[in-house]
Amino acid sequence: MNQTSLLQPPSPRRLRPHLLFVLGFLLLASLYFIPAFQGKELPMQDIRQSYASTIELREFKKQTGEFPLWTNALFSGMPAYMIAFDYPYTFVGRSVDFVLNLIPRPVNLLFITMVSMYLLLLVIGRKTETEETDAQSDNSSSRRWLAATGAVAYAFGTYLLLAVEAGHVSKVWAFAYAPGVLAGVILALRGRYWVGAAITAFFACMELNANHLQVTYYLFILIVIYVLMEGIALIRAGKAKQLGLGLAFLAVAGGLGAASFSKRLLVLNQYQKETIRGRSELTTKTTAQAANNSTSDTTVAASAPAATSQDGLDKDYAFNWSYGKAEALNLLIPNLFGGGSGGLDQKSEMYKALISKGVDPAAALQFAELGAPMYWGDQPGVGGPSYAGAVLLFLFVLGLTLSTNRIRWYLLVSALLMIAIAMGKNLLFLNGPLFDYLPLFNKFRAVTMTMGMAQLFLAAGAVLGVQVLATRNLSFDQLKRPLLISFVLTGGVALVLALLGSSFFTFQTANDIPVLAQYFGEQGATEMLRALISDRQSMARSDGFRSFIFIALTAGAIYLFVTKRIKPIVFFPALLALMVFDLYMVDKRFLNNGNFIPKTQVNSAFEETPADASILTDKSLSYRVWDQTGSFMNDNRTSFFHKSIGGYHAAKLRRYQELIEYAFPKNTLNILNMLNGKYAIIQPQQDPNAQQQQPAAPVAQANPEALGNAWFVKTVLPVADADAEIAAMQTLNARDSMVVDKRFSEQLAGLPTLDTTGATISLTKYIPDHLTYESNAPTEQLAVFSEVYYRGDSDWNAYVDGKKVPHMRADYVLRAMRVPAGKHTIEFRFEPPIVALGDTLDLIANVLLLAFIAGAIWLSMRKSNVIA
Numbered sequence: 001m002n003q004t005s006l007l008q009p010p011s012p013r014r015l016r017p018h019l020l021f022v023l024g025f026l027l028l029a030s031l032y033f034i035p036a037f038q039g040k041e042l043p044m045q046d047i048r049q050s051y052a053s054t055i056e057l058r059e060f061k062k063q064t065g066e067f068p069l070w071t072n073a074l075f076s077g078m079p080a081y082m083i084a085f086d087y088p089y090t091f092v093g094r095s096v097d098f099v100l101n102l103i104p105r106p107v108n109l110l111f112i113t114m115v116s117m118y119l120l121l122l123v124i125g126r127k128t129e130t131e132e133t134d135a136q137s138d139n140s141s142s143r144r145w146l147a148a149t150g151a152v153a154y155a156f157g158t159y160l161l162l163a164v165e166a167g168h169v170s171k172v173w174a175f176a177y178a179p180g181v182l183a184g185v186i187l188a189l190r191g192r193y194w195v196g197a198a199i200t201a202f203f204a205c206m207e208l209n210a211n212h213l214q215v216t217y218y219l220f221i222l223i224v225i226y227v228l229m230e231g232i233a234l235i236r237a238g239k240a241k242q243l244g245l246g247l248a249f250l251a252v253a254g255g256l257g258a259a260s261f262s263k264r265l266l267v268l269n270q271y272q273k274e275t276i277r278g279r280s281e282l283t284t285k286t287t288a289q290a291a292n293n294s295t296s297d298t299t300v301a302a303s304a305p306a307a308t309s310q311d312g313l314d315k316d317y318a319f320n321w322s323y324g325k326a327e328a329l330n331l332l333i334p335n336l337f338g339g340g341s342g343g344l345d346q347k348s349e350m351y352k353a354l355i356s357k358g359v360d361p362a363a364a365l366q367f368a369e370l371g372a373p374m375y376w377g378d379q380p381g382v383g384g385p386s387y388a389g390a391v392l393l394f395l396f397v398l399g400l401t402l403s404t405n406r407i408r409w410y411l412l413v414s415a416l417l418m419i420a421i422a423m424g425k426n427l428l429f430l431n432g433p434l435f436d437y438l439p440l441f442n443k444f445r446a447v448t449m450t451m452g453m454a455q456l457f458l459a460a461g462a463v464l465g466v467q468v469l470a471t472r473n474l475s476f477d478q479l480k481r482p483l484l485i486s487f488v489l490t491g492g493v494a495l496v497l498a499l500l501g502s503s504f505f506t507f508q509t510a511n512d513i514p515v516l517a518q519y520f521g522e523q524g525a526t527e528m529l530r531a532l533i534s535d536r537q538s539m540a541r542s543d544g545f546r547s548f549i550f551i552a553l554t555a556g557a558i559y560l561f562v563t564k565r566i567k568p569i570v571f572f573p574a575l576l577a578l579m580v581f582d583l584y585m586v587d588k589r590f591l592n593n594g595n596f597i598p599k600t601q602v603n604s605a606f607e608e609t610p611a612d613a614s615i616l617t618d619k620s621l622s623y624r625v626w627d628q629t630g631s632f633m634n635d636n637r638t639s640f641f642h643k644s645i646g647g648y649h650a651a652k653l654r655r656y657q658e659l660i661e662y663a664f665p666k667n668t669l670n671i672l673n674m675l676n677g678k679y680a681i682i683q684p685q686q687d688p689n690a691q692q693q694q695p696a697a698p699v700a701q702a703n704p705e706a707l708g709n710a711w712f713v714k715t716v717l718p719v720a721d722a723d724a725e726i727a728a729m730q731t732l733n734a735r736d737s738m739v740v741d742k743r744f745s746e747q748l749a750g751l752p753t754l755d756t757t758g759a760t761i762s763l764t765k766y767i768p769d770h771l772t773y774e775s776n777a778p779t780e781q782l783a784v785f786s787e788v789y790y791r792g793d794s795d796w797n798a799y800v801d802g803k804k805v806p807h808m809r810a811d812y813v814l815r816a817m818r819v820p821a822g823k824h825t826i827e828f829r830f831e832p833p834i835v836a837l838g839d840t841l842d843l844i845a846n847v848l849l850l851a852f853i854a855g856a857i858w859l860s861m862r863k864s865n866v867i868a
Contacts, residue, residue, distance in 0.1 A: 028114070029108075032587075048167065049167075050167075052637060053636045055073065070830040073636075075647045076813075080768065082267075092260055112176045113175065114155045116180040142568055146572065148576060150463035156584060157388055158384055158587055160172055161587045177203050181223070183203070184203055191246070196246070197252065198860075208258060208260065217440060219453070222417075231247075253852070262837075263838025263842050266841075272651060276313060276651065276654050280658065286662060313444070319447065321448045323451065324337075325427065331458075337376055337377040337385065338536050346365060348368050349531035350368050350531045372535070376508055388454070392462050395486075395554065398465040401481075402465050494544050494547035498540075499544075557571060612641045616642075618679075663729035674707055681701075682698065684696045708762070715754070716782065717739045719742065725741055739812065754781065772826070780819065781819045789813060795832040798815075799828075
């Protein structure tokens with residue numbers, strides 16, 4: 001297709017075939033998620049966790065019409081804009097969201113993923129002027145079919161479906177919009193400046209709207225790689241001006257797209273510096289000692305990484321989820337490494353072994369189907385494999401051997417890089433330097449999510465290869481060698497692993513015996529392990545043969561097409577059908593109709609226990625709860641009902657995490673008191689001699705020593721640095737004394753001898769981001785507040801009788817201030833200036849973004865009409 005025809009404005013006749021495919025995508029997504037139209041939803045654990053953390057904010061929004069900027073629902077307090085926030089001027093993203101939300105979730109997720117990828121593949125398949133292309137004839141119909149095939153392959157890769165099932169919605173939206181951003185970049189650098197820039201600007205806006213910066217960060221790296229590779233090719237071809245103009249248009253488009261969510265980017269940039277992703281003030285003096293004397297409280301120890309004085313996450317924590325080198329083979333064979341948990345039936349060795357031990361058949365089947373620890377890879381645990389598709393990988397290899405389009409090298413490099421990054425600690429010669437030196441790389445954890453991005457490039461490469469078959473009149477003799485190479489490297493590997501897998505792998509891990517011992521005891525674990533290994537081998541063997549069969553069918557279809565035994569009208573739909581069935585059948589193992597539950601159950605989120613009900617009878621303005629029945633620093637269930645000492649969030653405030661990690665286990669009661677932990681939820685110990693098998697329900701236990709919302713202290717303990725401060729917190733009795741870093745010494749200058757006799761202070765009004773206290777004291781006092789210190793005198797401001805006064809950080813994480821003698825009203829207001837600035841920038845950028853996109857469309861169509 002020449003450039004003149006490319007510049008022609010769209011017409012109903014030209015758009016009709018594309019609209020049919022778009023409707024087909026909607027139908028396919030709807031069929032996969034048919035329960036979404038039957039009043040059901042996926043539980044989506046992460047969505048439930050997120051919803052639980054926002055209950056307090058939602059209640060206040062009902063009353064005031066706005067989300068408060070701070071919440072006490074989790075971690076004793078954190079900025080609310082990290083979990084729920086109003087972005088009133090991001091009307092581009094909000095408008096698109098409104099339209100997409102007319103389609104049930106998660107149908108809309110899968111639908112947009114396919115549409116975005118379809119656009120990218122149409123762009124990649126177009127002819128360029130600076131290279132020899134694969135196309136010898138134009139075949140728009142085949143290009144559409146191939147683009148649809150690649151779109152389905154990307155959307156139905158198991159990584160994205162597993163992310164949907166887990167409730168990682170923002171991550172999936174980021175993956176969904178990524179192909180659209182790439183499409184715009186490619187068009188702009190190919191000389192389609194206005195169209196490319198408009199597409200880039202729109203999809204960059206939506207990419208930021210997805211609010212998953214880790215995926216966006218990886219996408220940016222991949223865009224930089226493309227610009228470098230394409231830039232070199234353009235310069236060699238004498239197209240330096242085209243490169244310069246393309247980059248200029250992309251700079252404006254990308255800038256507007258990003259600026260359309262200025263408020264989000266500004267608050268995130270500010271907040272992350274205060275979190276576990278930022279720099280810690282603690283040194284190895286503290287962290288090394290803590291590592292050598294690990295706490296017995298595993299719920300605390302496992303809650304986050306060890307602190308580091310380096311900027312960014314701890315490397316072990318960031319790479320905790322890392323793909324094993326051999327585990328990448330499950331791109332080709334889904335359950336080679338066991339998939340997820342369960343997945344067995346009555347024919348399994350595990351089921352037979354359980355029956356032989358006298359286990360009830362129903363219980364044995366339930367364990368086999370849901371609980372058997374089938375996964376034996378390098379990660380701590382997974383919901384399933386990152387299966388790319390046997391058909392897809394076969395076509396990808398074929399594409400590398402057939403295509404002469406230079407973009408194939410970009411697709412190959414990008415796919416391999418994403419897979420390599422996913423290996424994390426298992427490929428440190430690459431990922432170690434990236435973590436240490438590549439800007440922002442060490443801000444993110446769970447690098448395995450790059451497997452989702454790898455799926456994008458594998459799908460694109462596969463389509464590029466088949467396009468050669470569609471556009472070149474190849475004979476079978478010309479195709480024979482590439483076809484054989486692709487078949488051996490994919491189908492041959494699958495067949496060898498199916499037949500000889502036990503010769504290459506042990507199908508077990510060091511954790512198998514400890515895990516099985518929890519169910520069957522030490523003696524029974526060894527016996528059950530033999531059954532488990534046998535089932536793992538059987539599962540891998542079955543999937544190996546399965547992948548071989550799909551590859552053989554695909555190779556057969558290609559043979560029939562090239563030898564003219566079937567026509568394109570049969571071949572391309574058949575190829576799409578093979579891709580759909582290959583991925584669809586595996587996806588349904590991990591995400592199917594049985595995963596959906598009635599909306600009423602989803603909306604209820606968590607069931608209130610008698611312990612919750614008991615605590616909720618206390619109508620005090622504000623107090624906190626410590627739930628000891630689980631991992632309190634990794635669960636938001638408590639936040640659904642109460643203000644929690646713990647919680648779940650990917651970016652916890654660094655100092656609060658350090659307090660919990662290094663001081664809380666050694667000085668639990670005193671720290672609980674100073675955090676106003678008025679209640680604990682505990683699991684009662686059962687009488688070992690009792691016959692009752694079911695565990696008793698959790699109960700609420702009051703803590704009468706909690707210090708309340710604020711109190712006066714008698715003694716100040718100044719310390720030199722963070723190490724000394726956290727050390728003091730391990731023994732501090734916060735009732736009478738407070739620890740203060742020397743940097744706040746100016747605020748303590750001239751402080752008189754403290755005498756708390758007759759002095760009182762209490763909370764009189766509670767709004768999460770506006771707290772009001774009344775104090776009455778015969779002399780000047782030093783008050784400590786059971787509230788988290790965050791950017792004091794900048795974002796959180798203190799006022800006495802309406803006049804702003806300074807306050808300080810005390811006890812490592814709390815607020816403190818001097819209170820004058822007499823009766824006074826004290827207020828703390830959360831007033832981050834960056835919020836107002838962000839709103840202003842959002843408004844300006846969204847107006848400019850709409851104007852830019854409209855102008856780009858008008859100029860492109862005007863140019864088209866002139867050429868026509």
